[in-house]
């Protein structure tokens with residue numbers, strides 16, 4: 001057993017779990033969602049039945065029934081002496097069993113591959129005889145790729161030398177390497193809330209504490225609270241997504257950026273700027289340039305601009321940081337494949353052609369999902385972000401978790417609002433990516449529309465005629 005969660009901690013993580021009857025099933029559902037989202041890690045000891053019953057104001061029999069239900073669904077196992085322990089969950093296809101590929105997976109926001117990618121791969125493949133004569137991977141990144149990445153920063157007004165670039169196996173790997181290097185157990189990291197959950201996980205795994213600074217769809221970053229958070233927490237680092245923030249889709253203004261930069265400087269914090277979504281503008285050619293200073297550590301990836309299957313990302317930092325990251329890397333991996341690096345090098349030179357095509361694809365997805373959701377859920381707050389990969393939808397009842405579990409039983413995999421929170425909340429939010437094939441997105445919205453009245457206790461809002469009208473529009 002790795003860890004335990006106390007009754008108070010579990011109650012806080014559960015949030016508004018009393019969403020259906022019988023109560024024991026509502027409690028079991030709440031715990032299931034925490035396990036599926038990895039907010040309660042596998043091999044965590046749950047509180048004893050009596051303790052949880054007291055904290056939640058339930059009878060012990062109700063908690064016992066919830067634990068029994070969780071045992072039956074394979075989420076926990078209970079042994080005499082060590083109590084109840086969570087079991088590892090397969091995120092894809094868990095819940096009611098369906099075969100891989102049968103479901104609609106809207107947990108990842110992965111756009112389809114850029115259509116020209118196969119051609120670029122074939123060109124690189126034509127040269128594979130010389131490639132296979134080499135080691136085939138390297139720990140820093142090829143000089144050609146690092147130069148191509150550095151050139152793009154320089155063109156943006158951030159003069160960069162290839163020695164300030166480390167090539168990684170995707171953006172997540174870059175987040176992991178950077179946070180591992182900059183954080184120690186007991187240090188604090190500041191994150192936007194809501195934020196990209198795998199960044200939170202990587203940061204928590206270092207033993208650092210996390211604290212959130214809010215960002216909303218309507219008002220963006222709360223600068224007063226951000227400044228206070230820097231003053232109070234003196235975070236070692238702040239992890240930010242200034243362009244098309246995941247999940248809100250918001251982009252910082254020059255004032256936002258200047259405020260974060262000044263607050264970080266005053267607190268001695270390193271800004272870690274994740275630019276994975278930065279080039280996904282839909283409505284304008286390119287968002288405003290923002291100044292975070294030369295000291296900011298920047299993370300990038302081709303995962304959304306070209307294809308998630310191309311595991312190439314990077315870190316831009318000063319030479320000392322890059323050397324530290326290189327020194328720390330071999331204990332987990334030995335480098336990035338040269339084939340993928342050669343493909344990435346060519347792609348970076350083609351970005352001026354690729355990005356407008358991405359904007360068109362993402363724009364079509366966004367407009368389809370916005371139209372379908374607006375027609376089916378007049379009471380929901382459905383934003384139209386200027387770019388990015390998903391909508392941060394405001395529900396008219398705090399039932400995000402219940403909706404996600406119900407949808408899962410129908411084969412539609414989504415992430416509930418609380419998964420994106422740093423310090424709790426967001427039961428009234430749902431992240432809906434608009435990157436899946438059109439048919440799947442239409443079907444997913446139809447499933448949600450069918451389930452929501454039962455989950456929320458609210459009457460269905462769209463009539464059959466209205467639904468047909470939507471089908472005609474989208």
Ligand SMILES: Cc1ncc(COP(=O)(O)O)c(C=O)c1O
Nearest residue numbers: 170171172196246276301303313
């Ligand atoms: C903000 C952000 N950073 C990083 C990543 C991970 O990117 P990659 O697929 O390159 O590892 C994602 C993927 O969803 C993301 O949304």
